[in-house]
Amino acid sequence: MKLFEVYPLYDVIPVKGEGVYIIDDKNKKYLDFYGGHAVISIGHSHPKFINNLKKQINKIIFYSNAIINPLQNQLAKKIQEHFSIKNYKLFLCNSGAEAMENALKLCSFHTNKKRIISFKNSFHGRTSAAIAITDNDNIKSPINKQQKVTFLELNDSKSLEEELKKGDVCAIVIECVQGVGGLDQVNEKFIDSLEKLSKKYKACVIADEVQSGFYRTGDFFSFEKFNLKPHVITMAKGMGNGFPIGGILINPEIKAKYGLLGTTFGGNHLACTASLSVLEILEKIDLKNKIIELETYFRKKAKRISSIKKIKGRGLMLGIEFPFEVKELRRKLILEERIFTGGSSNKNLIRILPPLTIEKKHIDLFFNSLKKLT
Numbered sequence: 001m002k003l004f005e006v007y008p009l010y011d012v013i014p015v016k017g018e019g020v021y022i023i024d025d026k027n028k029k030y031l032d033f034y035g036g037h038a039v040i041s042i043g044h045s046h047p048k049f050i051n052n053l054k055k056q057i058n059k060i061i062f063y064s065n066a067i068i069n070p071l072q073n074q075l076a077k078k079i080q081e082h083f084s085i086k087n088y089k090l091f092l093c094n095s096g097a098e099a100m101e102n103a104l105k106l107c108s109f110h111t112n113k114k115r116i117i118s119f120k121n122s123f124h125g126r127t128s129a130a131i132a133i134t135d136n137d138n139i140k141s142p143i144n145k146q147q148k149v150t151f152l153e154l155n156d157s158k159s160l161e162e163e164l165k166k167g168d169v170c171a172i173v174i175e176c177v178q179g180v181g182g183l184d185q186v187n188e189k190f191i192d193s194l195e196k197l198s199k200k201y202k203a204c205v206i207a208d209e210v211q212s213g214f215y216r217t218g219d220f221f222s223f224e225k226f227n228l229k230p231h232v233i234t235m236a237k238g239m240g241n242g243f244p245i246g247g248i249l250i251n252p253e254i255k256a257k258y259g260l261l262g263t264t265f266g267g268n269h270l271a272c273t274a275s276l277s278v279l280e281i282l283e284k285i286d287l288k289n290k291i292i293e294l295e296t297y298f299r300k301k302a303k304r305i306s307s308i309k310k311i312k313g314r315g316l317m318l319g320i321e322f323p324f325e326v327k328e329l330r331r332k333l334i335l336e337e338r339i340f341t342g343g344s345s346n347k348n349l350i351r352i353l354p355p356l357t358i359e360k361k362h363i364d365l366f367f368n369s370l371k372k373l374t
């Protein structure tokens with residue numbers, strides 16, 4: 001049987017991961033400035049992560065969500081230690097898109113409304129409602145196009161109020177730092193009006209932290225830089241360092257009811273162990289300062305390459321914009337320089353999403369290669 005081909009593939013076969021490196025089947029070593037799409041937070045094959053998972057495999061891997069799983073409570077407690085706002089509740093699932101489906105469903109239940117406001121260049125996943133609120137018509141089927149969604153320009157509070165006035169909006173979904181879209185960011189003034197307008201017109205706010213969460217931008221969640229108290233926060237990628245896990249944090253305004261949400265695999269024993277291990281490892285590093293320092297260093301090094309037009313993004317969620325398309329440059333970075341980077345819907349932009357454990361010497365390696373190729 002052949003694979004259903006939905007990805008254009010690079011000709012590399014990774015067989016091993018080691019910290020910030022990937023090793024292929026020919027024993028070639030690649031610097032990972034992509035993190036498997038912002039997933040690798042604590043680095044590949046972290047010994048504590050592996051040991052904790054091994055120990056858990058020997059105990060129990062999975063059991064039904066109809067039976068108590070204390071690891072879920074431990075994970076909720078641990079996330080609270082990292083998250084600045086108190087009293088949110090945790091629901092666990094398996095991926096970013098699933099987190100978004102659950103978030104949207106909750107907001108629609110809560111408000112009894114169904115139109116969603118999303119933003120130009122947004123990406124929220126590939127399942128039913130998540131893809132409907134993603135700003136890319138090429139990947140939507142007619143089924144997905146049934147949802148009532150309005151796309152607005154990012155940071156446009158006037159249009160936001162005009163839409164909210166119509167009274168039918170259940171949720172406004174925001175990525176404070178856009179990922180797939182190309183690293184555009186919200187501004188403080190916009191978030192202040194978003195917070196006020198959502199209250200005035202009784203619409204929920206969903207902060208999509210699937211890519212930007214778990215310290216990717218330096219803050220645990222990217223929205224914590226602003227004065228915003230979302231109704232629901234979605235998270236996934238960096239949460240499990242490659243073990244599939246997603247989740248939502250739910251504002252106490254939204255009350256739980258049996259049957260409101262549910263999942264077979266979400267929050268299983270192994271997934272919780274993976275995420276608990278990620279947080280235990282991350283809390284040993286002074287992440288906030290470290291990530292700001294690395295971002296500053298990255299920006300300084302980028303200034304020395306004249307063909308770079310702009311550096312976008314925050315923390316270790318960065319984009320390098322060139323005045324030309326970067327497809328060939330990314331291909332050469334992988335095949336000639338052995339460095340993985342990410343693309344985005346902006347064809348002129350390279351996305352940088354390394355493990356949060358990179359050091360300045362890795363940034364040096366990256367810029368040496370970039371200089372050689374540009």
Ligand SMILES: Cc1ncc(COP(=O)(O)O)c(C=O)c1O
Pocket residue numbers: 037095096097098100123124125126175179180208209210211212236237
């Ligand atoms: C901001 C954002 N939301 C949601 C998703 C969907 O996550 P997943 O691929 O785990 O379903 C992604 C994936 O790239 C994302 O970047």
